[in-house]
Amino acid sequence: MTAASRERAALVETMRAAGPDAPTLCGDWTTRDLAAHLVIRERRPDAGAGILIPALADYTARKQKQLADSTEWPDLLQMVASGPPLYSPLKLLDPLVNTMEMFIHHEDVRRAAPEWEPRELDDDLMSALRRQVRFAAMVSLGRAPVSVILQDTAGATLASVGKGPRCVITGSPAEMLLFLSGRDAARLDFAGDDDVVEQVKRARRQL
Numbered sequence: 001m002t003a004a005s006r007e008r009a010a011l012v013e014t015m016r017a018a019g020p021d022a023p024t025l026c027g028d029w030t031t032r033d034l035a036a037h038l039v040i041r042e043r044r045p046d047a048g049a050g051i052l053i054p055a056l057a058d059y060t061a062r063k064q065k066q067l068a069d070s071t072e073w074p075d076l077l078q079m080v081a082s083g084p085p086l087y088s089p090l091k092l093l094d095p096l097v098n099t100m101e102m103f104i105h106h107e108d109v110r111r112a113a114p115e116w117e118p119r120e121l122d123d124d125l126m127s128a129l130r131r132q133v134r135f136a137a138m139v140s141l142g143r144a145p146v147s148v149i150l151q152d153t154a155g156a157t158l159a160s161v162g163k164g165p166r167c168v169i170t171g172s173p174a175e176m177l178l179f180l181s182g183r184d185a186a187r188l189d190f191a192g193d194d195d196v197v198e199q200v201k202r203a204r205r206q207l
Helices: 003-018 031-043 045-051 054-070 073-082 090-097 099-110 123-130 133-141 173-180 194-202
Strands: 147-151 157-161 166-170 189-191
Touching: 003 031, 003 073, 003 090, 003 099, 003 123, 031 054, 031 073, 031 099, 090 099, 099 123, 099 173, 123 173, 133 147, 133 157, 133 173, 166 194, 189 194
Parallel strands: 147 166
Antiparallel strands: 147 157, 166 189
């Protein structure tokens, strides 16, 4: 199994244990809404376009709600667990595009619960996430009005974006990706002038 497929299976088990009405870090989405989002993304390219194109977001939201309301919870989980169908472009790209997606959404469920703690990730998953940090930083903070340096706990620089006053973010690649995707529930250390750090934290971070 790839890192993406293992993380998908772990996400499904966590959602199953949490139940369909549990909160997530995705705004007001429940686990049912999150599962429907994943199914739309992989099985309905017509409806999933709104995930990337703001003008189509309302259409995507309607289709997602219809799916969530009309599908039994076990069936919804099974669709997530089975992954992209053969006709989906994501089928061949699964290891490339779904490792980070499944990890972030897994943590969306885990970290919405009280007293969460970071997981111990295996080397394969951590390596796959590490490879995503540079691209994620460019997408998320490429337009930040300051210089952002992301480095691991050994001091190695994983990404550097922007110009101006420096903010150095230190932590694991997994925590970095959560922060870069807009999640505040990430365990990271920030170094720099207070106003510069605040600018980075307030930046419109999304992937």
